[in-house]
Amino acid sequence: MWYKKWSMILDISALVLAFVIALYLRFDFNMNTVSKRWYISTFVILLTIDFLILYFKGLYDKKHKPLFYQIGLIIDGMVYSVFVYLLISYFVKMTDFSRLTLIYIFVIGLLLQIIFKSILLYLQRQRYKRGLDLSNALILGNYSSESKEIINKLMSNEFGINIFGYLSDDISNDNFIKLGDIKDFNNIIDKYHIDMIFISSKIDNIEKIVNICLSKYISIYSINNSINLPNYPMEIEIIDNMPVLKLKDVFIGGLEGHVKRLLDFTLSFLALIILSPLFIIISLLIKITSPGPVFFKHRRLGLNGKVIEIYKFRSMVINAQDVLNRLLAENPELRKEYEATYKLKNDPRITRVGKFLRKTSLDELPQLINVLKGDLSLVGPRPIILKEINKYGEYGKYLLRVPPGVTGLWQISGRSDIDYNERIEIDMQYISNWNIWLDLNILIKTIPAVLKKDGAY
Incomplete structure (x- = not known):
């Protein structure tokens, strides 16, 4: 929440500052010969469109993205906002805006947003190291050599992940909690308020575990192809330049x-x-x-x-269900068609x-x-x-x-x-x-x- 709030504030501040600097460079704040109202309107249009694009593209999600990914979104936001502004100004026949000022806003706004994002990411990592803003996590499966590198990085708290422990069915270790049945898993995620799980190897009852996590809106990451991917919509998330498969957060909120x-x-x-x-x-x-x-x-x-x-x-006729039952009982072809699609091409009802x-x-x-x-x-x-x-x-x-x-x-x-x-x-x-x-x-x-x-x- 800290990161999201300050990310929004700094993006807006970057554009406000870019607008002020652009006016200074272009006019030295002497705007007696131009329409102040249209310049203010232009800035509001650019700011609003840029903010909405960044928001709906996920820049302000709870967990921050890598800097290179954020830079791509920032460029998209500035390009699209300028493009939409140019369309609006064309249709309303308002050309009373210095093109050089627009270029200044674009370049300075872009640079300031990138600089502010870099500073914010550094500050967020410092908060992580102090144990702030962490997401509680659990690792399921074997602590194999293939997953060791990723898991060791996750345990550093550098990425905002607080690993409480492991659930495993065949490894006994002080760092591991013995994997019991699904009820044990359910109790553990409730007890520690788990936000995400990392599945490091193929385990039994994975479908039940995934179902529990989906019902509780817990993020699920797959290491070493531990999940049968065709059964689930997946996406790639970058953790310290390492790609990790993640089940998509499928909900609208x-x-x-x-x-x-x-x-x-x-x-x-x-x-x-x-x-x-x-x-x-x-x-x-x-x-x-x-x-x-x-x-x-x-x-x-x-x-x-x-x-x-x-x-x-x-x-349909008012006794449609009775008619349907009779038709399906009398005609196997119609029954087959209905059972396949729950519709009839030529429905007599x-x-x-x-x-x-x-x-x-x-x-x-x-x-x-x-x-x-x-x-x-x-x-x-x-x-x-x-x-x-x-x-x-x-x-x-x-x-x-x-x-x-x-x-x-x-x-x-x-x-x-x-x-x-x-x-x-x-x-x-x-x-x-x-x-x-x-x-x-x-x-x-x-x-x-x-x-x-x-x-x-």
Whole structure:
């Protein structure tokens, strides 16, 4: 928290100082011939965009990144903020800003941010050595020669990691705690408030250990390929210039999570107001052409496995479940199709109006109410029914860590034209690579995908 707070303060201070120095170098603070308001507006635009880019790219995460990695993010922030400013100034036809001043701000801001980051990293390491801001860690597995180098570096406290001890099933050592069953592991991580574990060799019951860590949001690092990598989304983290595999922190939280929720609430609220006449027309058509309620509620799995009821315009006959059971009992081909995708290509239960609603995806409009309530997000993995979770295998634990969405990568990738395994892969791609920019990109691409009716039935 100390590092994050001061990292933000120093980045903002670097740009403020760069702006002041630039004005001095260019005008010697004599700005009677230029628009002071536009210069201040320019600085606010640059500062805001730069800060947001650095934040959403993870520069202010709890654990600091290596300096070379941070320099890359700092350059990205300055380049993109200047580019966006130039776009804004072009569209508003405001060119009353010295290009030399902009260059000064860019170069000086870049240098000051790098200098401040270097100083801050040095101070943070000194705090680590004094036992401050440490993350509690545990090592699982054998203390092999291959893992010894990395583990010895971790034990120095230089990287903000406080190793309480080891759990091992075949080594007895004063530095090791004998590995018992999963209950022992669970008790130990609670007792010492463990934030991360380093798995140094292949061990039994690794899936159960990973599941426990995921449920408690404990970071998991793999040394010597100790985890079956295809089963988990991994990323590389650099520790003292050594690459270490880490299970991705798959969840949506912090400021990004709040921004996502704010975006969901605002857009769904506006959409419900704008589309209210269409809601009335569709409701009337359903009531006129088919007996039964206007809306259909279906139980799905939401965030953290909570059962939610999502709303749709009713597109089937009112006794649809009875009809389905009879069809599946009488037709093995249909049963096979339904068990593979939980959908039927030519579903006889769908009404005439329902067929149009599904083809145009208008039947899903009431899900905006779910978004407003917080059950769904505008963008996310597909909301699935309870028995589908078994099809996700090891990936199921990740699926339930993010809210399902009205649209997603699956919506712009062919929807019903892709098979089930591809749907799972697409959902995992979204979960593993989520950021607010990805959501905005998917929302924009959803409109032409729906209009083209790709994969809809």
